Amino acid sequence: MSGKSLEGRKALVTGGARGIGAAIAQALARSGASIMIGDILEETGKATAAELAKAGVKTGFVQLDVTKDPQWEGAVAATVATLGGYDILINNAGIEITSLISDVKAEDAQRMCEVNIVGTVLGMKHAFRAMRPGGAAGNGGTIVNIASVAATIAFPSIAVYSGTKSAVDRMTRIGAMEAGKLGYGVRVNCIYPGLIPTDMGMQLANDIVKVGLAPDVNAAVGSVVEQTPLGRLAEVGDIGDAAVFLCSNEARFITGIGLPVDGGMGM
Template sequence: MTSYDLSGRTALVTGGAQGLGEGMAKALAAAGARVMVGDLQDSGADTAAALGEGHGFVRLDVTDESSWEAAVAATVERLGGLDILVNNAGIEITSLVTEVEVADIERMMRVNILGTTLGLKHGLRTMRPGGAAGRGGSIISVSSVAATIAFPGIAVYSATKSAVDRLTRVAATEAGKLGYGVRVNCIYPGLVPTAMGAGLANDVAELGLFASAEAAVGAVVDLTPAGRLGTVEDMADAVVFLASDASRFVTGIGLPVDGGMGM
């Protein structure tokens, strides 16, 4: 049976200071990887320190190409390579379609689409033959169950996460055809009670779409055959799987980690 051991591999996790990203960084480190936590928040340094010796933190604005170049270079230089990239950084701004603000549309597009695209660009350049790391590897982007269902209040967020899915599949095709040795996949997380998830429940209630935040959460659970919300660990374990040799023949997919909500 193939191991999930990631010893000797190096990972960069965007948005790794808190929430899903923090959990993914912890899971990758527990599996043996050296992890660089990339985030705009300086608290990412505390997250990296909590992982123990051999890990690091780098400030990363995923919407800025020069920031990506610096973060990837720092990962290769300080940790010895880049084998795993987790495009996790993302934002969600709740709004009815009739009330959505242009500035909010642009912000979600910049972080969720532009940020993911730049991650794919610089991850592939670094991992492919002749790149600064050049050993191949695995890129995992974080889409959402919102890309597969119609949930009220998150139209633009859903659209950006659908874009992450398409980016994933095209990048996987290009990487395969050009012999990069890099697998490219994404996951579709279900609702997880992180700060973002709790904020969404409150927001859709305030918009009058549900009677309360609790009712919104209950509606999600009712739509989920597994009968519960997701956990950070559920999502992090899926990332470890896609980063490991256990998924060596898996590329170009969107893996639902949603308890069946999006089926």
């Protein structure tokens, strides 16, 4: 792909303040896209946007709780107004709360469903409405939902999280079918990242130790590496590059897929 394969594109990245979201935002920006960071973390989100702006990227920040319809409406309107359009959604915002099934708390399960499932489908809803003909942007576009390798393997202590990411996969495929059949001009795909040593990833490693599935963090991480044919953890840049590809014209005939970026862990 060319270095500016997304020149002129306008992207909203949810959960874009840090971690995978920030890395995807940076990768899209390097490829020529303008970026709106959407997050509940206002200070961190504004700082991430400011870093992008230093590199000459047209950017902004919008407060976004992905579980709330009105906040999605505001985020889309802010993206169109600030960037001059809207044709990429990176549906990245998500949470993981570790628990053995025998210890699951209802409120934790409900919260993961709200953020990971409801948040994702609301993102698709408002992207479709804005990107389809007659919408606020109206030129079609691409949606990349962030699922997880957890949607493809049986990994202990993350049953509910795995279920929500499996739901992201199913919603991606149905969204792609609806968008195609209804002539929206929107491609919808998802990515299955492997374990990444972000704050969330390392918290999972610590939690695995707490529930008695590993003697220490090094052993927890080592067990993941052992299950990964390429012999390492994923890096945020791996996910960013995959997102750029799925948003680019090189992927113009790809929709409704789940792309593993997991070093082979989920094969």
